Amino acid sequence: MRAGRAGWPDFDTALNTVAMCLLAFLWALPLLYAIWTAIHPAAYETRFVLTAPLTLDNFAKAWAAAPFARYFLNTVMLVTLILICQFVLCTLAAFAFARFRFPGRSLLFTLVLLQLLVMPDILIVENYKTIRAMGLVDTIIAIGLPYFASGFGIFLLRQTFMSIPRELDEAARVEGISFLGLLWRVYIPLAKPTYLAYGLVSVSHHWNNFLWPLIITNSVETRPVTVGLSIFSAVDAGIEWSVINAATLMTSGPLLIAFLLFQRQFVQSFMRAGIR
Amino acid sequence: MGVIKRFDTALIASAVMLGQIATASAVDLEFYFPVAVGGKAADTIQALTDEYVGNNPGADIKAVYAGSYQETVTKALTAARGGKPPQLSVILSVDMFTLIDEDVIIPFDGLAQTDEDKAWMSSFYPAFMENSQTGGKTYGIPFQRSTPVLYWNKDAFKEVGLDPDTPPATWDEMVEFGKKLVKKDANGNVTRWGVRIPSSGFPYWLFQGLTTQNDVILANSDGNQTSFDDPRVVEALQYLVDLSGKYGVMAPGIIEWGATPKAFFEGQTAMMWTTTGNLTNVRENAPFDFGVGMLPAHKRRGAPTGGGNFYIFKDSSPEQQQAAFDFVKWITAPEQSAKWTIATGYVAPRPDTWETDTMKAYTADFPPALVARDQLEFAVAELSTYENQRVTTVFNDALEAAITGAKTPADALAEAQQQADAILKDYR
Numbered sequence: 111m112r113a114g115r116a117g118w119p120d121f122d123t124a125l126n127t128v129a130m131c132l133l134a135f136l137w138a139l140p141l142l143y144a145i146w147t148a149i150h151p152a153a154y155e156t157r158f159v160l161t162a163p164l165t166l167d168n169f170a171k172a173w174a175a176a177p178f179a180r181y182f183l184n185t186v187m188l189v190t191l192i193l194i195c196q197f198v199l200c201t202l203a204a205f206a207f208a209r210f211r212f213p214g215r216s217l218l219f220t221l222v223l224l225q226l227l228v229m230p231d232i233l234i235v236e237n238y239k240t241i242r243a244m245g246l247v248d249t250i251i252a253i254g255l256p257y258f259a260s261g262f263g264i265f266l267l268r269q270t271f272m273s274i275p276r277e278l279d280e281a282a283r284v285e286g287i288s289f290l291g292l293l294w295r296v297y298i299p300l301a302k303p304t305y306l307a308y309g310l311v312s313v314s315h316h317w318n319n320f321l322w323p324l325i326i327t328n329s330v331e332t333r334p335v336t337v338g339l340s341i342f343s344a345v346d347a348g349i350e351w352s353v354i355n356a357a358t359l360m361t362s363g364p365l366l367i368a369f370l371l372f373q374r375q376f377v378q379s380f381m382r383a384g385i386r
Numbered sequence: 387m388g389v390i391k392r393f394d395t396a397l398i399a400s401a402v403m404l405g406q407i408a409t410a411s412a413v414d415l416e417f418y419f420p421v422a423v424g425g426k427a428a429d430t431i432q433a434l435t436d437e438y439v440g441n442n443p444g445a446d447i448k449a450v451y452a453g454s455y456q457e458t459v460t461k462a463l464t465a466a467r468g469g470k471p472p473q474l475s476v477i478l479s480v481d482m483f484t485l486i487d488e489d490v491i492i493p494f495d496g497l498a499q500t501d502e503d504k505a506w507m508s509s510f511y512p513a514f515m516e517n518s519q520t521g522g523k524t525y526g527i528p529f530q531r532s533t534p535v536l537y538w539n540k541d542a543f544k545e546v547g548l549d550p551d552t553p554p555a556t557w558d559e560m561v562e563f564g565k566k567l568v569k570k571d572a573n574g575n576v577t578r579w580g581v582r583i584p585s586s587g588f589p590y591w592l593f594q595g596l597t598t599q600n601d602v603i604l605a606n607s608d609g610n611q612t613s614f615d616d617p618r619v620v621e622a623l624q625y626l627v628d629l630s631g632k633y634g635v636m637a638p639g640i641i642e643w644g645a646t647p648k649a650f651f652e653g654q655t656a657m658m659w660t661t662t663g664n665l666t667n668v669r670e671n672a673p674f675d676f677g678v679g680m681l682p683a684h685k686r687r688g689a690p691t692g693g694g695n696f697y698i699f700k701d702s703s704p705e706q707q708q709a710a711f712d713f714v715k716w717i718t719a720p721e722q723s724a725k726w727t728i729a730t731g732y733v734a735p736r737p738d739t740w741e742t743d744t745m746k747a748y749t750a751d752f753p754p755a756l757v758a759r760d761q762l763e764f765a766v767a768e769l770s771t772y773e774n775q776r777v778t779t780v781f782n783d784a785l786e787a788a789i790t791g792a793k794t795p796a797d798a799l800a801e802a803q804q805q806a807d808a809i810l811k812d813y814r
Binding site: 152155156234235238239241242247321324325328329337340341351 | 416421428448450451452453454457460461464465467468469470648652671
């Protein structure tokens with residue numbers, strides 16, 4: 111009995127570790143397969159021989175199939191633009207909802223929350239009409255515009271701001287600080303983990319967004335990488351897994367690398383911000 | 387609010403003025419195209435468009451890659467509903483009824499003024515025009531059109547003592563050949579199947595080959611009546627199911643489209659049914675001698691057509707529509723369509739393309755390219771109705787249910803017919 115009891119925690123840890131490794135392996139499997147096919151000739155797509163010759167041809171082929179350099183630039187500009195606008199707009203709105211009392215506040219906040227319930231795809235035609243009336247079809251701003259005032263971002267930041275102790279707020283006010291100063295010196299620094307977490311969600315979402323950019327843009331100068339990637343999904347001619355996987359790795363590479371570099375911060379900020 | 391509104395109107399007004407200035411010098415056209423056969427097709431369309439614009443300073447055409455067929459129709463419809471349609475787009479021929487229903491396209495008849503134009507409109511293969519005309523009007527001009535054919539592995543045929551130059555000519559022969567071609571390892575696992583008829587995603591298309599061979603048409607030309615529960619359709623589905631079940635010459639379950647050419651190259655199947663759009667791919671990648679033949683016959687020969695047509699959109703100026711018409715006329719002309727066919731494997735849509743020197747040189751070097759053309763004589767329109775997405779989904783679900791064994795062919799098809807009737811009754 112005694113020996114058994116002493117042995118339990120170890121067994122428990124071992125079981126946890128094994129399960130964790132197994133899940134991690136399952137999760138990483140598609141990625142590992144993508145890497146395998148991308149660095150080997152097409153003949154080894156389904157044959158796993160350790161001595162298979164290595165090659166970078168697939169990447170070269172994928173790179174040549176579409177103007178990816180320009181697409182990358184567009185995507186980076188797009189996600190940066192969206193992120194900056196979202197941070198500014200959501201911060202101001204969230205601050206107002208969290209700390210000011212004004213008529214219609216709860217009604218307005220309900221409207222913001224309603225945005226979370228509407229699938230963005232339903233709004234495609236209406237958004238298109240608006241963008242067209244503004245004369246912005248086929249611009250990078252047009253891809254981002256519908257996402258600037260993010261209901262999710264406002265909600266998340268408002269919750270964070272409300273959890274910041276009143277005492278800090280009041281102490282700063284006693285010092286005679288302006289509202290913007292208050293926001294800048296007290297609220298934003300304390301909400302950093304939330305910004306980081308929300309930033310990651312926003313960047314990865316807009317990096318991967320496909321349908322709306324495809325519809326609203328017409329030229330190489332405005333299109334993001336996902337549109338370039340879709341050229342490989344040609345079912346009629348049979349799918350070339352090696353090239354398609356090379357292209358996928360290429361387009362998701364920057365995000366993957368960023369995640370691996372900032373992994374610890376991301377995980378911690380997610381824990382603190384309460385998004386899971 | 388007032389200020390914003392005034393600002394808006396000013397913006398629109400200036401946009402309209404800009405538009406007018408532009409049309410005064412050259413006609414601006416937007417042309418959406420999908421790609422279903424890999425990156426090379428996009429380059430070819432771009433090159434052809436550039437060539438046309440270079441020779442016709444009066445037209446400024448912008449070719450816009452719009453994703454897959456599905457994404458292209460979504461993009462074009464969104465733009466049309468948003469009030470800024472492309473003037474021209476290549477969209478699946480089966481989407482004709484949807485586009486008419488949405489009232490976004492115009493028939494070509496009104497734009498064909500001279501006798502030459504009219505002659506041009508009747509210069510295409512009738513099999514392709516079946517999907518392009520309704521109610522006596524022509525709404526689509528065939529461009530990237532295809533039809534399924536049978537590819538077979540000559541080495542495998544030789545290995546089991548079949549004549550490597552003769553593909554199966556009938557359903558019974560396909561089973562008989564298939565049984566010889568199936569190869570099993572010591573444990574009884576199949577290492578090579580006899581035949582592969584892909585059924586993922588849109589099983590109705592290849593299945594339509596079987597129904598046509600069994601002498602039955604799935605939908606009428608008005609697009610409001612289907613015959614899914616016809617006994618001949620049931621019989622065709624029974625044959626497809628039996629290929630995996632009773633005869634054991636095809637892998638059971640749903641068979642992937644995308645993986646089919648690969649399975650053929652790797653010798654996992656000795657024959658495959660797939661689109662002519664694959665011809666160039668197979669030619670470049672098959673590590674053995676292969677043959678291309680018509681689909682086997684039963685009561686008759688038969689195959690569906692497939693692929694995309696040119697459509698001209700409604701909400702554009704008469705000058706733009708005329709310029710779009712001229713461009714379509716040019717790009718479907720023999721020399722241009724020969725280039726297109728050679729680059730992609732799509733079937734050139736009119737007989738005189740095959741008479742050009744370029745095309746003759748190509749077919750002399752690579753005779754299998756002729757098979758699809760010869761099969762056109764027996765081809766019928768791809769299944770297309772009003773509410774096409776919904777009706778084909780119903781039909782696809784029924785086919786998949788029968789293929790996976792969830793329902794018997796007769797039950798699945800009877801249900802599909804009921805659902806299709808419910809969807810289509812408003813259009814009768």
